[in-house]
Amino acid sequence: MKNNDNFDSSLTRSSGIKGGGHSTKLRWIIIGIIGLVVVALLAVGGIYLHQRSDFSAKDPNSSKIIEIKVPQGANATSIGKQLQNAGVIKHASAFKNYVDAHSVNNLNAGYFALSPKMDVGTIVARLQKPGALTPNDGVLQPGFVLMREGENAAQFAQNVAKQTKFSAKDWLATLNDKSYLDKLAKQYPDLLSSAIDAPTRYKLEGYLYPATYDVRNAKTPQDITTQMVAKMNQVLQPYFADIKKQNLTVQQILTLASLVEREAITPHDRGVVAGVFLNRIDDKITLGSDVAVKYALNTDKTNLSIADTKVDSPYNLYKNQGFGPGPFNSPSLSAILAVLHPIDRDKKYLFFIANLKTGKVYFTQTIQEHDALNAKLLEQNNNTK
Structure with a gap:
């Protein structure tokens, strides 16, 4: 027993000395592996975070x-x-x-x-x-026409010419055809009562609901227009009472909605933008919308010049106060509801600006805040090029 004890003791001590060297190395190897894993995880996490925020x-x-x-x-x-x-x-x-x-x-x-x-x-x-x-x-296949949200009548007329047997000119003529409009107004009085006598380029601009239409059985250009007006009436039917409570006409609601449609994307931003427009109308400040000027000029160019914003047109809402003659395009229900239920009007926002790189919209109360924010965004975007 004694010899066995000594042998065991010696073996244990010997193993301890040799094992100490191996375990030290092993610890460093494990630490190294853990470090590499951590670095790899951080790298992967960084890549993932970059991907999540890369909206380009x-x-x-x-x-x-x-x-x-x-x-x-x-x-x-x-x-x-x-x-x-x-x-x-x-x-x-x-x-x-x-x-x-x-x-x-x-x-x-x-x-x-x-x-x-x-x-x-x-x-x-x-x-x-x-x-x-x-x-x-x-x-689209022949016989189907698509009115996109935010598209105006002249743009849609090109779709009609491509997809049907009717010319763009013939279809556009239906939008100002007095006898036809009188019939529509009697059929849809809640919808069209404020549109027929308005001094607009096209009486039915804004009243053509954006959707895809099957017009394979259309015998006249009016058949296409009637479908679109009927759809707008159907969509707005639940909201006519709401519009009356606002002390605004359908024409005014659709006009603001057509601006909101092109100025903001998300329901929240649209609600706040609608509030900005309504606040400016209350304060008798021009709406200052590029969307309106582009419609006045019949242009889609991205950047307007100072001269553009001075164009002599009732549709130029840089120069003219109020709503203007009428809608600038066909707004979606989302944009219409934004005008009916604006957000944050009590914050008295009068200006907004979008960061074109991120899509984020910022709202301010004064021109000084607006100009400072505009300069800041320009600097940030220039530094990230």
Whole structure:
């Protein structure tokens, strides 16, 4: 027993000395591995965070049109993966993050013609508009016409000419045809009572609900127009009483909604922008909308000059106070509801500006705040180029 004890003791001591060297090395190896794992995780996390916040276009110079079918009930996660797999966006996580950050809850089903040159904000805005009912690879099949949200009558007339046997000129003529308008006004008095006598370019501008229409059985251009006005009346039917309570006409509501449609994307931003416009009207300040000037000039150019904003037109809301003659395009229900239920009017915002890189809209109360914010955003965007 004694010898065994000595042997065991000696073995234990010997093993302890040798094992100490190995365990020290082993500890450093483990620490090294852990360090590498931590660095790798931080790198992966950094990449993921960058991807989540990268809302830029996948290929700003792309000329591709990629058609996407969004199924009924699809959520932002599945749509983002679909867009990434189709090559429309860089990262599905950025799409999901944008939707969550902007509280978007009205993505639509249907067929959408999208492009890698669109940034995430633009794509989200497109998906908030009605999708086409039929696949078309970016072009509707003959006999179907699509009025997009924010599209004006002259733009839509080109769709009519491409997709039907009627010319753009013939269809546009229906919008000012007095005998036809009188019949429509009798059929839809709640909708059209404030439109018929307004001094507008097209009497029915703004009253053509944005959607896809099957016009294969249309025998006259009026048949197309009647469908669109009937749809707008159907959509607004639950809100006519609300409009009367606002002490505003349908014409005024649709006019502001057509501006809101092009000035903001998310329901929240649209609500605040509508509040800004209403506050400016109350304070007898011109609305100062580029959307209105572009309509006056019949142009889609991105940047307006000082001379552009001085154009002599009743539609120039830089020069003329109030609502102007009438709507500038066909607004969505989302934009109309924003005008009926504006947000944050009590904060007395009179100005807003959007960061074109991130899509975020900022609101201010004074021109000094607005100018300072504008300069700050310009500096930030120039420094990130």
